Amino acid sequence: RLGHxxxxxxxxxxxxxxxxxxxxxxxxxxxxxFQNTSFADTEGLxxxxxxxxxxxxxxxxxxxxxxxxxxxxxPRADWDTIEKLIKxxxxxxxxxxxEGAMQMEVPYPFVAQCxxxxxxxxxxxxxxxxxxxxxxxxxxxxxxxxxxxxLSQDTTLSRYVQxxxxxxxxxxxxxxMIFNDxxxxxxxxxxxxxxxxxxxxxxxxxxxxxxxxxxxQLLLVCHVTGFxxxxxxxxxLRDGQEVPPGPALNTSPILPNADLTYQLRxxxxxxxxxxxxxxxxxxxxxxxTRSLLIPWGRSHS
Ligand SMILES: *[C@@H]1O[C@H](CO)[C@@H](O)[C@H](O)[C@H]1NC(C)=O
Ligand SMILES: *[C@@H]1O[C@H](CO)[C@@H](O)[C@H](O)[C@H]1NC(C)=O
Ligand SMILES: *[C@@H]1O[C@H](CO)[C@@H](O)[C@H](O)[C@H]1NC(C)=O
Ligand SMILES: *[C@@H]1O[C@H](CO)[C@@H](O)[C@H](O)[C@H]1NC(C)=O
Ligand SMILES: *[C@@H]1O[C@H](CO)[C@@H](O)[C@H](O)[C@H]1NC(C)=O
Numbered sequence: 001r002l003g004h005x006x007x008x009x010x011x012x013x014x015x016x017x018x019x020x021x022x023x024x025x026x027x028x029x030x031x032x033x034f035q036n037t038s039f040a041d042t043e044g045l046x047x048x049x050x051x052x053x054x055x056x057x058x059x060x061x062x063x064x065x066x067x068x069x070x071x072x073x074x075p076r077a078d079w080d081t082i083e084k085l086i087k088x089x090x091x092x093x094x095x096x097x098x099e100g101a102m103q104m105e106v107p108y109p110f111v112a113q114c115x116x117x118x119x120x121x122x123x124x125x126x127x128x129x130x131x132x133x134x135x136x137x138x139x140x141x142x143x144x145x146x147x148x149x150x151l152s153q154d155t156t157l158s159r160y161v162q163x164x165x166x167x168x169x170x171x172x173x174x175x176x177m178i179f180n181d182x183x184x185x186x187x188x189x190x191x192x193x194x195x196x197x198x199x200x201x202x203x204x205x206x207x208x209x210x211x212x213x214x215x216x217q218l219l220l221v222c223h224v225t226g227f228x229x230x231x232x233x234x235x236x237l238r239d240g241q242e243v244p245p246g247p248a249l250n251t252s253p254i255l256p257n258a259d260l261t262y263q264l265r266x267x268x269x270x271x272x273x274x275x276x277x278x279x280x281x282x283x284x285x286x287x288x289t290r291s292l293l294i295p296w297g298r299s300h301s
Contacts, residue, residue: 024198025049026187027117030056032094034101036108040094044086048190050230050260051197061087073193074186085178092171096164104157110135116175118183120191128179134158140165147176201286202228202261208280208294218272220296222280225263230254233283236268237293238276243268 026048033041044056054065063083065071071079097112113133120126130142131152138152140162149162149172165172191198204227211219224234234251236243243249251266266280282292 023119023121024187024191025117025119026183026190027115030090030093030114030116032090032097032112034094034097034108034110034112037098037102040098042090042094048187048194049198050256051194053190056086061090067194067197069193069197070190073189078186082182085174089174089178096161096168096171100157100160100164104160106157112139116179118179118187120184120187126180126184126187128176128183130175130179132161142172142175144176144180147172200228202226203286204232204282204284204292206234206280206282206292206294208296210296212272216271218270220268220270220278220280221265222267222282222294223263223265224282225257226261227263227284227286228261229285230262231285232262232264233281234264234266235281236266237279237281240277240279242281 026046029045029047031043035041041058042056042061043058046053046055052066053070054063054067056062057064061083063079063086074082093112093114100106101108101110111134113136114130115133116128116130118126118128128142128144130144131138132140134153134157139158140152141150142148143150149165151158151162204224206222206224208220208222211221213219220236222234222236224232232254236249248269249266250269252264254262254264257263268278270276270278278296280294280296282294284292
């Protein structure tokens, strides 16, 4: 786990620039598997909120964009510059890690991961972030305010990489510049061109069914799927009153579908034939002020 980032904001009224009303995050994810001193495999992915912008070609380190509007957002020369910076960065990153691994006699293979990006707030200020992981554990992070690296784990390897990064001011400055200035400038353009994708709304589809794990227990299942954006509210009403959180109520995490919509289920345990009426209530941005109400009752209708 390398951090927590804000969800999509509420949609803006028409004609208002998006960047004024929401908090937006660009994240670049990198996973490099070091097989041995001469062979490393790199995977890279760029995200704006939960939308995949593009990925890195494993072999050539060139950028493969997923959305037509992403290419339009920046002039050709900017894409060339970004691609060049990524290649320089990856080359130096691999060199630095291999150097550290040899000095510290770190056994191969191992995995290094980075998550870096910037957050743009509604007040137009921004915050950059860089986190480094080693074999699935937090390792180092960059304080963008004073350009220093903080240890997330205190090992001889993390101390070595920290001191190396602190010494290599050109590398730190490049990282800082990319995520301080470039990231924010280009985010403004992406928000403009990606507006339709960011404002996309998909209606939730809800179904209610039952399971009976034993004779004296009935599970009412409300399954909600196909919605976008991610934030949603799903509740059970007993005789019109919302059932409060408790051991009888069990709501799953929100899970992704393959088409960039989401799903979840809320399960309420009740006694069979308890004489109450039950309704699953769904609230979502795409429904406006309306709610989706799916009843389950003694009539099973
Ligand atoms: C490094 O790993 C690669 C991929 O597993 C392999 O093809 C190559 O022979 C290895 N090189 C050395 C020097 O071990
Ligand atoms: C802008 O908003 C962020 C997030 O709410 C806050 O942390 C920051 O202090 C604000 N900056 C200014 C200058 O108001
Ligand atoms: C840099 O900032 C971090 C957190 O903001 C702080 O913990 C650290 O002591 C600072 N380092 C220096 C050298 O000022
Ligand atoms: C960083 O610089 C300090 C002081 O010059 C030196 O003692 C240290 O070995 C250097 N670290 C690395 C990893 O090169
Ligand atoms: C990055 O942003 C911080 C805070 O806004 C600023 O102090 C620093 O000088 C910036 N660094 C670069 C390289 O622009």
